[in-house]
Amino acid sequence: MEITLDKHSANQASIKIKLTEADYQPKVDAKLKDYAKKANIRGFRPGKAPVSMVKNMYGTSILVEEINGILGESLNSYLKEQTFRVLGDPLPVENVEDSIDWKTQKDFDFEYKIGFVENFELPLDKNIKATKYSIKVDDKLVEETIENLKSQYGNSTNPETAEAGDNVYGDLAAAETSFNKAVSLDLTKITKKLAGKFIGQGKDAVIEFEAKDVKKGQWEEAFGLSAEEAEAVQGALTFTIKNVNRTEEAELNQEFFDKIFGPDQVKTEEEFTAKVKETLQGNYDKESKVFTEEELKKVLVDNANLDLPEAFLKEWLFKANEGKVTVEDVEKEFPIYAKQLIWSLVSNELAKAHDIKAEHEDVIAKTKEMIREQFAASGLGSQMEDSMDMFVDNYLKGEEGQNYMNMLTSVQNEKVLSFVQDKIDLEEKDISIDEFKELLEN
Structure with a gap:
């Protein structure tokens, strides 16, 4: 041979x-x-x-x-x-x-x-620079969150006449295009001038206005119309009120505290405010961690400077998935695939070079954490803890063992990124919620 x-x-x-x-x-x-x-x-x-x-x-x-x-x-x-x-x-x-x-x-x-x-090395030193972001929850966000919770858990009523902040239900009609649809209108999401026409009006009142009085985007956001329906709403309009819906804010009392955090978790307004801030900070800590890690991946991938065999990989992806994807599908999805592949190569190289291993115990711990979060989100919480081992075992055996391999890879990536942060020039930066949103948009 x-x-x-x-x-x-x-x-x-x-x-x-x-x-x-x-x-x-x-x-x-x-x-x-x-x-x-x-x-x-x-x-x-x-x-x-x-x-x-x-x-x-x-x-x-x-x-x-x-x-x-x-x-x-x-x-x-x-x-x-x-x-x-x-x-x-x-x-x-x-x-x-x-x-x-x-x-x-x-x-x-x-x-x-x-x-x-070709085999490559990625030296970790202070020449590699990255930023570790930390989102800080301010008092303004805490106050807004509490106000939203008070509205969300408040009592719904149907008053005789509308006030600012109410929702009005009724029939929207445009004589020029014969458009007619029952809609629920949030008065907080239209201009104050237009909302003023509804204030003090009650059931069967007919409100007249022009389509031009509604700003761009308000047809969808305030009236709940589709983009197609919004185009059909032209000229003179009428809104016949059928009902007024109002949510009275919940009072800051023990019943309200228990609804939000469970029985007797907090007992005063001060404790409630502190708990809201703590919860928000915990959630944003997770978001900033994920964002920091994704940005760090980009830095490491750029520093690795790997040149993939693009033409070969596209041909292989098409043939490996023949009948399931088109050439156009491969072209469209390839940039995402390429980034994931390079990161996988970088992560494996760093793990090998620095003897970083994902152990079975790590996989079990991470899976438990994931399942606990799912239970908490569904309101089940600690009552499912006794069956945790069964849930973990069932999940990791799922997809013919692929769930286990995916979790193993996730643990390795986390360990690699944690190790890297101690070796490079990592600038810690506190940012506000608005600054974080800007980063996400960019």
Whole structure:
């Protein structure tokens, strides 16, 4: 057997494998004899058919099977010996096998395309600069949150007439386009001038106004119309009130405190305000951690400066998912795939270089944390703790074990990022909620 490597570029190559009869014939002969011992051929007792007859009947299929086995094993062994990292799977060069005469040919030549990246190192030192963001919850956000909670948990009433801040339900009609639809209008989401026409009005009142009185975006946000419906609303309009809905704010009392945080968790307004701030800060700490880690990934990926074999990977992705995706799908999704692939290479390199390992116990702990958060969000909380081990086991066995591998990768990434932050020049920066939103938009 002869295997040769021909590098076409810095990240793509072809591998040629030449097989002679001596490479495969012993295995083919052994398989033919084994078939002959088991074959049940008409006219012969079981296992007594001549090997020559078995060869005529099954020889070609056995030959193809054994050569494919030799190719797969040899190719894998050869690639493991190389210093570069193979990406995807080797792709057979098309039309090579189509030209083979399996009946008479003795020597065979096969060719495969591969994509790879050379081994690389990513030194961690103060030359790598990144920012660790910390979102600070201010008193304004706490006050806004409490006001929203008071409205959310308040009592709903249907007063006789509308006031500022109410919702009015009724029929919106445009005579010019024959548009008519029952809608719920939030008076806080239209202009004060237009909202003033509804103030003091009650059931069966008809409010007249012009489509131009409604600002861009308010048709969707305040009236709940689709973009298509908003285009149909033109000229003179009427709104016939059918009902007025008002939410009276909840009082800051023990009943309200218990609804938000559970029985007797807080007992005074001061404790409630502090608990709201603590909860908000905890939530934003998680968000800032995720954001910081994503930004750090970008920095590490940029510093790795890896050049992917883009053409090869696109071809491999298309063929590996043949029938499920189009060439256009691959082109569209490739930038996302490429970023994830480079980060995976970087994370694995750093884990290997610094002996960072994701242990089984880490996977269990992280899975428990995830499940607890899901329970808390659904209101089940600590009452499910006794069955936690069962939930963890069921989840990690899901998707034929892929959930476990995904969690293992997630743990490794977290450990790598934590390790990196201690080695590089990491600037800590406090930001407000508004500044954080700006960062997300950019």
